[in-house]
Amino acid sequence: MSTSLPKEREVDRSDHIDQPGTLTGSVLPTALDRSADFWRRMALGGLAVSLSFVVAAIPIIVSGKNPLLAYWALVRGACGSVDSIAFALNKSTPYILAGVGVALCFRARVINIGAEGQIAVGGIAASWIVLSATALPGELLIPLALLGGACAGGGWAAIAAVMRLARGVHEVLGTLLLNFVGLLLVSEVLHGPMGEVGAGFPQSPLFPEQAWLPPLIPGTDLHIGIILAVLAVFVFHLVFWHTPFGFRLRLLGSTDAAAAYAGVSIVRSLFSVMLIAGALAGVAGAVEVLGVHYRLIQGFSVGFGFNAVAIALLASLNPIAVLPAGLFFGFLETGALAMQREIGVPSSLVFVIQGLTMVFVLCALGISLRRQRI
Amino acid sequence: MSRDATQPESVPLPMLEMRGINKRYGAIRANDGIDLSVAAGRIVGLLGENGSGKSTLMKMLFGMVKPDAGTIRFKGEILSDHTPREAIRAGIGMIHQHFMLVDAMTVVENVMLGWSRAGAWLRREQVAEQIRQTSRTYGLELNPGALVGDLPFGHRQRVEIVKALLRGAELLILDEPTSNLSPPEISGLLVVMQRIANQGRAIIFITHKLGEVFDICDEVVVLRDGRVVGRSLIANATRSGLANMMVGREVGSGLTRIDRAAGPDVLVVRDLGLRDASGHERLHDINLSLREGEILAVAGVDGNGQTDLVDVLAGLKFPTTGTITLNGKNLTRTTVSNRLAAGLAYIPVDRGTRGLVPGMTIEENLGLRDFNRPPLRRGVWLDHGSFRKQAKANMSEFGILASSPDTPVQTLSGGNQQKVVVAREIGRKPKVLIACQATWGLDPGATRFVIDQVIALRNRGGAVFYISSELDEVLMLGDRIGVMSNGRLLGVVPRTEVDITQIGLMMAGSGSELSTLR
Numbered sequence: 069m070s071t072s073l074p075k076e077r078e079v080d081r082s083d084h085i086d087q088p089g090t091l092t093g094s095v096l097p098t099a100l101d102r103s104a105d106f107w108r109r110m111a112l113g114g115l116a117v118s119l120s121f122v123v124a125a126i127p128i129i130v131s132g133k134n135p136l137l138a139y140w141a142l143v144r145g146a147c148g149s150v151d152s153i154a155f156a157l158n159k160s161t162p163y164i165l166a167g168v169g170v171a172l173c174f175r176a177r178v179i180n181i182g183a184e185g186q187i188a189v190g191g192i193a194a195s196w197i198v199l200s201a202t203a204l205p206g207e208l209l210i211p212l213a214l215l216g217g218a219c220a221g222g223g224w225a226a227i228a229a230v231m232r233l234a235r236g237v238h239e240v241l242g243t244l245l246l247n248f249v250g251l252l253l254v255s256e257v258l259h260g261p262m263g264e265v266g267a268g269f270p271q272s273p274l275f276p277e278q279a280w281l282p283p284l285i286p287g288t289d290l291h292i293g294i295i296l297a298v299l300a301v302f303v304f305h306l307v308f309w310h311t312p313f314g315f316r317l318r319l320l321g322s323t324d325a326a327a328a329y330a331g332v333s334i335v336r337s338l339f340s341v342m343l344i345a346g347a348l349a350g351v352a353g354a355v356e357v358l359g360v361h362y363r364l365i366q367g368f369s370v371g372f373g374f375n376a377v378a379i380a381l382l383a384s385l386n387p388i389a390v391l392p393a394g395l396f397f398g399f400l401e402t403g404a405l406a407m408q409r410e411i412g413v414p415s416s417l418v419f420v421i422q423g424l425t426m427v428f429v430l431c432a433l434g435i436s437l438r439r440q441r442i
Numbered sequence: 443m444s445r446d447a448t449q450p451e452s453v454p455l456p457m458l459e460m461r462g463i464n465k466r467y468g469a470i471r472a473n474d475g476i477d478l479s480v481a482a483g484r485i486v487g488l489l490g491e492n493g494s495g496k497s498t499l500m501k502m503l504f505g506m507v508k509p510d511a512g513t514i515r516f517k518g519e520i521l522s523d524h525t526p527r528e529a530i531r532a533g534i535g536m537i538h539q540h541f542m543l544v545d546a547m548t549v550v551e552n553v554m555l556g557w558s559r560a561g562a563w564l565r566r567e568q569v570a571e572q573i574r575q576t577s578r579t580y581g582l583e584l585n586p587g588a589l590v591g592d593l594p595f596g597h598r599q600r601v602e603i604v605k606a607l608l609r610g611a612e613l614l615i616l617d618e619p620t621s622n623l624s625p626p627e628i629s630g631l632l633v634v635m636q637r638i639a640n641q642g643r644a645i646i647f648i649t650h651k652l653g654e655v656f657d658i659c660d661e662v663v664v665l666r667d668g669r670v671v672g673r674s675l676i677a678n679a680t681r682s683g684l685a686n687m688m689v690g691r692e693v694g695s696g697l698t699r700i701d702r703a704a705g706p707d708v709l710v711v712r713d714l715g716l717r718d719a720s721g722h723e724r725l726h727d728i729n730l731s732l733r734e735g736e737i738l739a740v741a742g743v744d745g746n747g748q749t750d751l752v753d754v755l756a757g758l759k760f761p762t763t764g765t766i767t768l769n770g771k772n773l774t775r776t777t778v779s780n781r782l783a784a785g786l787a788y789i790p791v792d793r794g795t796r797g798l799v800p801g802m803t804i805e806e807n808l809g810l811r812d813f814n815r816p817p818l819r820r821g822v823w824l825d826h827g828s829f830r831k832q833a834k835a836n837m838s839e840f841g842i843l844a845s846s847p848d849t850p851v852q853t854l855s856g857g858n859q860q861k862v863v864v865a866r867e868i869g870r871k872p873k874v875l876i877a878c879q880a881t882w883g884l885d886p887g888a889t890r891f892v893i894d895q896v897i898a899l900r901n902r903g904g905a906v907f908y909i910s911s912e913l914d915e916v917l918m919l920g921d922r923i924g925v926m927s928n929g930r931l932l933g934v935v936p937r938t939e940v941d942i943t944q945i946g947l948m949m950a951g952s953g954s955e956l957s958t959l960r
Contacts, residue, residue, distance in 0.1 A: 310824055312814045318802070319810070325796040328758050329788070330810045331779035 116428035138413045145406020146399040154290035160398025162352035164297035166376035167390040169345030176320040182243025183349040184373025185250025186221035190350025191357045193220030195364035198279040206278035221350015229342040270366040281359035291359035305388040457482045463512035472498040474668040485645045487655040490665035491885035505529040535611025545591035596627035624743040705734030708905040714764035724750040737906040739920025747929035752878040756788040757781045787872035791879040797863045800852035805833035840865035857888030
């Protein structure tokens, strides 16, 4: 689907006159190739990002600061040094992992907004494994912990999926409410069985060193999590576009009636996609505790899951576009602190930029999303 | 009502005059210099195939679409840049093919909805009285207190008509009003239309059914490819003349039905019953056996269990009682994919939300039901090459007009979309084809194509179960013919023994005569 070259612009002469909804299709190229479409969307995304920076300059100017200097500080803060790049990549990792899962779910019209809770329980499970199997060597312990995180995240999502399938509780409600439970569970275990005795802050004891994610570039903080994230993006890009399972998800994304007609088991597909998204979010949580904090701390993942939803939408639900969208969020948030430090523009301005980008991207892609979302 | 062609001066001054209406969509001229005038008290038929521009013209009249050029004069006043609301205020009413009614509200409430003259305070009784009055005048027989959701299709249409009349419509536009009605309902509607015209109101009647034009219209305007290709008083028109104008070619009549003795039973259905979630019986004791090389065609008004029956046969719903066997194999509770593998194809009624995925490409839609089997699947991967190959073969065999197999299906015309469905279902060379309203919303050319394909399949030895609310189609296609009414399959007889009156009665729900038909 992404191999052939863009086709000649052609106007289909068959009549559409009785169907106003399809009229745009006759004016636009009908044989729009998916890869051409992808680059067009990327360009639109870039435009949306630029616009959001322009608009975000207004509050900076109002506060008496120079937006160009502020943005320069932002850029330097994000990619001015190897350390800052490493920091930004680490920050992007959980966003990308969870974002891919959310994008897959949304594509299948499964509105899973539960990455927040799934990340949290993934972190708990990974921490628990690492803290209880301290004798194991790193080569075994790390995969085991990641797997544990995946299982916990998947299981957490499965609860919502079962509620939906067995009792008809909509997954928006199920996943949303389980988020609060998941976040509170982190506090619960830190104030209870997994808390470090005598620490002033709700946190677990430091993990044994062999459980820390190994650095990707020695001498920096950059850990191998980013490899997992990039791998997940490419694997699920392939799964989505080139396997029967992905085809099922896309069918599910159209209508239930069409999916059933095509012989797709809605129950099984919905369950699997939730499980996958949950597992990816769980791995994100595991990576965060194993690669960044080396311990479970309270609030280690607050906001990650909601950012993942934003990133999936920013990527217009295209698994492969989650990579640039996630990196954008990661680098932006990394640069924010430098901007605050150097220019005195509050780092929360970054949230304004994120929000504006979302608005612009959704506006720019809104029409094409409606037309070619499947 | 004058039908005298020789005295044009007796025709009253036009109520509506549309002059030189142009509308382009991209490279397509939807309307190209159309003139239309309608006089008070007249019924004007607007005849044309799908895509001939009649809906576009009416949408411009009703203010839903802006014309590129041309003038619209209604009762002496120019209408330009108007909204539907302004059109209604001026005295134009439009009955759309898809009703704009709220099921959960009563007739009175639907009439009051969005009607400024109903006042800021709801006066149900007063409006109900108005409805009763109008109902009496025009013979509509509406109960103002009834819930719209409970009304049969024909009555909902009447609610729309009352709505338009009470809002002061002097010109009524009826967009294919007869397409979902049973024969008795159609004659009822025609009586109502006549009464409306007798009251000095005018009607524009959009249709592609010639018979109705001759039954009711005073004059007829034929559109093709966005132009007026003919207009005439009905007294001067002939059926074949209008048909040829409409399609712009001679309509072939000889079907390729060959005489063919039906073979052994293929699909056997015994005592099938279906109860929905709320406990209503949707299907009762359906028994049928479908033989090799025959078409069992079933007539019936929409909503008498047809969709339930085909869904049950296709495996989208499981029956509450009874069995379905295909070549001796029990399929009653098997999945859709197993039925597909057993050779059961299905053309569902709704190509927009079930039969096709509009956002997917032609090749993906052609592979919609077989993507999980070789050759479209190779190991864990989809074989895009096979998708492409199959699509190219199907597109040329079934004449699907598109620039390439990766054209999204939603950009195709309705006829081409249905060709995709037909190509997929018949192209897989099924043992049994279940088809429900397979020609719904298609113009005569595309309808003909679908029918030819179904007959070709039957000639090759396929068994076809064909459900339609178009009686003509059922009579033309069926080797044996039956009627669905109230969830029952009635009076299945060979085509030589068909009694049209009985079929009409059974369709209209008076199935008590069933005993006389074995």
